[in-house]
Amino acid sequence: MSRQSPASSTPLADSAEPPLTPDTLVLDPQASRVLSVFDFDGTLTRHDSFVPFLRFAFGPRRFHQRMLKLALPSLGFLARRVARDQLKARLINVFLKGIEAAWVQQQAEAFCQRSWNQLMRPAGLLAVTDELRSGAQVTLCSASPALVLQPFAKRLGIELIGTELEVIDGVLTGHIVGNNCRCENKVLRLESIYGPLEQYRLRAWGDTRGDRELLAAAQDAHWRHFHPAWRRGQLAR
Template sequence: MLEAGPLDAKVLSVFDFDGTLTHHDSFVPFLKFAFGWRKFSHRMLKLTVPGARFLIRRLSRDELKAQLIRTFMTGVEKAWVQQKAEEYCLAYWPKLMRPAGLQSVADEVKSGAVVTLCSASPALVLQPFADRLGIKLIGTELEVVDGVLTGKLTGNNCRCENKVLRLEAVYGDLGEYRLRAWGDTRGDRELLAAAQDAHFRHFHAKKKRKQLR
């Protein structure tokens, strides 16, 4: 855990997105929404073997994520994804977002804190959600060449230690802030450990608020 920082330190409030502010993962449902059931199902079949290898721990989560991105996003126009992300946000906001999470974000914004999402999901998909929340966004970046996605990531998947590294790249020395953080999975462990005020599964039902392992 970081030291508390200067007495007059600015508050930096960081929210994970999937499972923390939402009821469940948002990216795979987005792919189904954007590509339609037939294309989605066909492309998911290509991930059967990688998925099996992940389950027996022969493939890492980051490697599986890279294959998912490559399978769905190679050769897709950035503008098309942005448009689909806007439509997805509009259509799924009421059923996807946790009301208590939305209120917490609003409270942090009202308090004058610097508020940001920090998520492993592609920033390109989450931007409409961040815009609607009125906060900043740090997410996994997809490589774009001449307006077209290459199917590769720019940098690392934004989870685990990479969440802290990305925050430092954007905001500088985190010791200069009073860091507050909300997360719900192993991928948020380093972020929560770096915060003076950490909240694990804060918006979940009480029976699901187990200690982070």
């Protein structure tokens, strides 16, 4: 079967294969094994959600005070001396070390309720609904902390794979469990939960370099599918 280039927003369909519809999902048991995977930030949302969440949760004053501690690591990132994952780990440590997980969950619920209409892309929400109605297994797969995204996944009615934060005795340690859920780790996390991806017809939506491996593994890969056409461009290498 011909695979779509991630730069395109429309999957390339094999002319010998019938399109996936609710009817074919019932008639063809193999076709029912569809796994639909959505990146969250920038794909289903209009922009990043984690930093706005931190500002919402801590308030402008504490947010800016803590962001000052990230000035040097941020400059190192811009100078390519600090890796993206290192900067992410530092951000989590500065803001969440010693914070009760229950408090973060409460703030995440409030943030989801407050920001939903402004944050979420309507076309993305319709796509999630269509995938659920088709009978596919649907999940988010995001580098943002799962603790923060759980209310969004619950409201969407889908599963969630995100970066896991270490919690000891109900308190966040400021460390990530395992790896940041981006690049090849998205594929590894999917396989750890769903098994070998070859057993599925994998459909994937993403919008950054961190989604490249996920999109490469998919039969139906959608690059910046919900973005304006002028913003889609080419998938970064």
